Amino acid sequence: MQVHKYDVVIVGAGGAGMRAAIESGQRAHTAVLTKLYPTRSHTGAAQGGMCAALANVEEDNWEWHTFDTVKGGDYLVDQDAAEVMAKEAIDAVLDLEKMGLPFNRTPEGKIDQRRFGGHTRDHGKAAVRRACYAADRTGHMILQTLYQNCVKHNVEFYNEYYVLDLLTVEEEATREDGSTYMQKRTAGVVSYDLANGEIHVFQAKSVVFATGGLGKIFKTTSNAHTLTADGMALAYRAGIPLEDMEFVQFHPTGLAGLGILLSEAARGEGAILRNSEGERFMERYAPTIKDLAPRDIVARSMANEVREGRGAGPNKDYVLLDLTHLEPAHIDAKLPDITEFARTYLGVEPYTEPVPVFPTCHYAMGGVPTNVKSEVLQDNDTVVPGLFAAGEVACVSVHGSNRLGTNSLLDINVFGKRAGLAAAEYAATAEFVDIPENPTEFTENQLNAMRASTGGERTATLRSELQETMDANMQVFRSEETIKEALAVIADLRKRYKNVQIQDKGKRFNLDLLEAVELGFLLDMAEVMTVAALHRKESRGGHYREDFPERDDENFMLHSMMYLDPESSTDGTNGIRADTKPVVFTRYEPMERKY
Amino acid sequence: MSTPTKEAAEPASKIDMKESGGGGEVPSFEITLQVRRYDPEFSDEARWDEWQLTMYGTDRVLDALHKVKWNIDGSLTFRRSCAHGVCGSDAMRINGRNRLACKVLLKDLDTSKPIMVEPIKGLPVEKDLIVDMEPFFQSYREIMPFMVNNSPAPTAERLQSPEDRERFDDTTKCILCAACTSSCPVFWTDGQYFGPAAIVNAHRFIFDSRDDAGDMRLEVLNDKEGVWRCRTTFNCTDACPRGIEVTKAIQEVKRAVLTRSM
Numbered sequence: 001m002q003v004h005k006y007d008v009v010i011v012g013a014g015g016a017g018m019r020a021a022i023e024s025g026q027r028a029h030t031a032v033l034t035k036l037y038p039t040r041s042h043t044g045a046a047q048g049g050m051c052a053a054l055a056n057v058e059e060d061n062w063e064w065h066t067f068d069t070v071k072g073g074d075y076l077v078d079q080d081a082a083e084v085m086a087k088e089a090i091d092a093v094l095d096l097e098k099m100g101l102p103f104n105r106t107p108e109g110k111i112d113q114r115r116f117g118g119h120t121r122d123h124g125k126a127a128v129r130r131a132c133y134a135a136d137r138t139g140h141m142i143l144q145t146l147y148q149n150c151v152k153h154n155v156e157f158y159n160e161y162y163v164l165d166l167l168t169v170e171e172e173a174t175r176e177d178g179s180t181y182m183q184k185r186t187a188g189v190v191s192y193d194l195a196n197g198e199i200h201v202f203q204a205k206s207v208v209f210a211t212g213g214l215g216k217i218f219k220t221t222s223n224a225h226t227l228t229a230d231g232m233a234l235a236y237r238a239g240i241p242l243e244d245m246e247f248v249q250f251h252p253t254g255l256a257g258l259g260i261l262l263s264e265a266a267r268g269e270g271a272i273l274r275n276s277e278g279e280r281f282m283e284r285y286a287p288t289i290k291d292l293a294p295r296d297i298v299a300r301s302m303a304n305e306v307r308e309g310r311g312a313g314p315n316k317d318y319v320l321l322d323l324t325h326l327e328p329a330h331i332d333a334k335l336p337d338i339t340e341f342a343r344t345y346l347g348v349e350p351y352t353e354p355v356p357v358f359p360t361c362h363y364a365m366g367g368v369p370t371n372v373k374s375e376v377l378q379d380n381d382t383v384v385p386g387l388f389a390a391g392e393v394a395c396v397s398v399h400g401s402n403r404l405g406t407n408s409l410l411d412i413n414v415f416g417k418r419a420g421l422a423a424a425e426y427a428a429t430a431e432f433v434d435i436p437e438n439p440t441e442f443t444e445n446q447l448n449a450m451r452a453s454t455g456g457e458r459t460a461t462l463r464s465e466l467q468e469t470m471d472a473n474m475q476v477f478r479s480e481e482t483i484k485e486a487l488a489v490i491a492d493l494r495k496r497y498k499n500v501q502i503q504d505k506g507k508r509f510n511l512d513l514l515e516a517v518e519l520g521f522l523l524d525m526a527e528v529m530t531v532a533a534l535h536r537k538e539s540r541g542g543h544y545r546e547d548f549p550e551r552d553d554e555n556f557m558l559h560s561m562m563y564l565d566p567e568s569s570t571d572g573t574n575g576i577r578a579d580t581k582p583v584v585f586t587r588y589e590p591m592e593r594k595y
Numbered sequence: 596m597s598t599p600t601k602e603a604a605e606p607a608s609k610i611d612m613k614e615s616g617g618g619g620e621v622p623s624f625e626i627t628l629q630v631r632r633y634d635p636e637f638s639d640e641a642r643w644d645e646w647q648l649t650m651y652g653t654d655r656v657l658d659a660l661h662k663v664k665w666n667i668d669g670s671l672t673f674r675r676s677c678a679h680g681v682c683g684s685d686a687m688r689i690n691g692r693n694r695l696a697c698k699v700l701l702k703d704l705d706t707s708k709p710i711m712v713e714p715i716k717g718l719p720v721e722k723d724l725i726v727d728m729e730p731f732f733q734s735y736r737e738i739m740p741f742m743v744n745n746s747p748a749p750t751a752e753r754l755q756s757p758e759d760r761e762r763f764d765d766t767t768k769c770i771l772c773a774a775c776t777s778s779c780p781v782f783w784t785d786g787q788y789f790g791p792a793a794i795v796n797a798h799r800f801i802f803d804s805r806d807d808a809g810d811m812r813l814e815v816l817n818d819k820e821g822v823w824r825c826r827t828t829f830n831c832t833d834a835c836p837r838g839i840e841v842t843k844a845i846q847e848v849k850r851a852v853l854t855r856s857m
């Protein structure tokens with residue numbers, strides 16, 4: 001066991017992690033631990049843009065952006081957080097430009113902007129040009145630019161270090177009213193070096209989780225193979241609740257059968273969706289902004305077209321994204337990468353043929369609860385000193401029950417920066433917390449058991465059974481029946497997981513072992529997500545219950561908070577305690593969500 | 596026949612549909628996959644392993660590797676992440692050419708012969724298809740891959756015309772996968788050579804109108820291990836999975852070394 005000591009340890013080197021590192025690295029002794037090389041992170045797959053009310057091409061202001069974010073999230077957004085994000089969006093874009101990001105430009109040389117789903121002028125009057133972009137590889141440019149600036153500032157990276165445990169201590173504390181509670185405090189993390197299998201303990205005053213999402217819970221997903229809910233699962237196992245886990249975004253336009261993302265920018269640039277009859281069906285579902293309605297609405301509309309027999313293709317199981325009315329030169333200038341995806345992976349020529357598409361699991365709105373300073377909460381309002389989270393792993397909550405397109409690239413920049421600043425600031429005055437006794441015991445026991453297991457179950461088999469059931473039962477349409485079906489499968493898989501047997505017995509680059517560990521994260525988070533979905537008996541944003549098709553503000557205008565608790569049980573699932581947290585309102589009263 | 600308009604007009608609410616291509620029934624086919632294996636923990640000798648696999652129409656080389664790892668031999672080791680050609684993890688030699696395993700459709704290869712997969716060349720092999728990327732990133736870091744601008748920052752953005760932005764567009768596409776550098780014969784024989792990827796990333800800043808450190812980068816690349824080692828074999832351009840005209844970028848950097856005063 002090797003022990004390292006840093007003021008700040010950042011876990012994850014995607015957009016949020018590296019944005020945090022740029023701030024923290026200039027102020028405190030900082031290390032970034034990442035299970036991939038930094039430029040491999042999935043921020044690089046984001047395509048369309050990053051919204052900010054720069055008003056470079058038409059009238060706009062951050063208050064409209066705040067409203068769109070709140071409405072897009074079906075009013076489950078904490079409005080104070082949305083306001084912070086929309087306001088700081090402007091500087092977040094300008095910061096990136098000054099770091100060198102090559103945005104597309106207007107004829108006057110300013111950052112160009114384009115339309116994106118759910119972003120409107122004056123509270124829903126019409127679509128607005130708010131998304132700053134670099135062709136259809138905005139995420140790639142953000143990831144590269146942030147890495148370049150980490151190089152510039154000599155940020156210290158530990159590449160291919162998997163974090164497998166969060167170390168915290170607990171001490172008794174007293175509230176103002178005299179009652180006592182157990183206060184958690186951050187001590188560090190336990191990490192596994194992929195190159196040689198050695199375990200390292202990183203003692204840190206501040207730990208920032210920026211580990212990304214959980215897309216691999218589902219079969220059809222735009223997410224990378226490596227997005228396995230690591231940070232959420234580690235926080236949950238350490239006794240930190242998870243907020244709004246039932247809300248998963250299914251991006252409307254995944255390449256049919258593959259799930260590879262085709263950016264909403266295609267529709268922002270004028271592409272439209274058609275069913276097998278050639279009908280532009282979004283005119284029926286969202287008469288005002290049609291194909292540029294928020295993603296949950298478009299995804300459900302598509303699935304409904306397929307369900308009602310108007311799907312295209314031999315199995316009638318997808319709809320079509322039509323770009324054929326756009327100029328090829330315009331497509332080449334604005335959408336070069338995604339049209340290449342259609343050509344490479346489906347052999348479809350988007351100039352002349354519509355592209356088969358179907359919703360694909362894209363983004364977790366929920367995650368580790370934080371306040372607007374990116375501090376992690378151990379309940380509805382108690383901060384865990386020294387623990388921060390930003391990006392998809394976190395739930396601030398700026399996305400509520402449905403994230404607007406481009407707001408994820410914005411989230412990682414605004415809250416990544418805040419997390420880096422807050423982590424460095426905390427470390428400047430805090431003392432190191434003593435590492436608990438036998439800090440690596442849990443991790444070593446887990447890995448040794450897996451290496452020694454002769455149980456005969458295969459990681460890949462269990463994972464694909466999980467993904468199949470989640471696609472079938474927990475996608476854009478859910479009901480008590482389908483959710484319970486998924487829960488039963490998950491319960492069975494969790495039993496079988498104890499018998500997972502790996503084949504690679506070596507120490508070097510043992511990805512066989514790590515995939516088995518990641519499956520454990522996926523199973524834990526699938527269970528939490530599914531229990532939360534069963535518990536929420538209403539339809540809101542990305543969570544649609546066919547047995548409760550209406551939004552129910554009276555009973556469910558609340559964040560869900562799921563705790564690991566061996567003493568409790570929720571709706572028949574043992575070990576999970578369900579609680580709620582009020583939504584923060586500032587200026588917008590909930591209205592019916594129409595587009 | 597309708598004429599397309601310049602401004603995208605509101606598209607028709609309903610059109611007649613022809614049968615659309617793609618996404619249809621995908622026939623299965625058999626392949627033989629051969630992979631170069633090496634794990635110094637168990638043997639100093641590298642070897643070839645071979646598997647017969649049934650694959651489908653949209654499957655890529657990465658899917659075949661996964662099929663082996665997940666169903667047959669869990670010790671087969673390779674890097675991958677995004678699986679659609681943007682993260683740069685899975686550059687490897689496929690039938691003798693540097694490609695990303697997630698971008699090569701099996702049906703586009705000659706499946707009557709074995710498909711041969713090896714690690715990229717010129718970097719130390721760690722295990723199976725995994726190589727040590729550190730020398731590659733070291734060269735990248737040496738060319739100062741970040742914008743340097745010495746003038747006071749304006750409150751809003753720095754202006755840049757669309758033409759100036761276009762000037763370096765091609766080299767912004769780089770995903771640091773090392774397919775180009777590890778296809779270069781000069782790099783194979785002389786590991787000190789910066790290699791195409793580092794020069795591409797230098798190009799991205801040298802030709803950015805906002806950057807002030809171009810001359811410093813040109814000085815670095817005028818070194819004996821710099822641009823002059825390039826023998827214009829075009830391997831790098833052929834290898835680039837992002838379609839960057841790598842050799843052209845290197846030529847432009849060479850010309851800039853000659854024309855800008857050093």
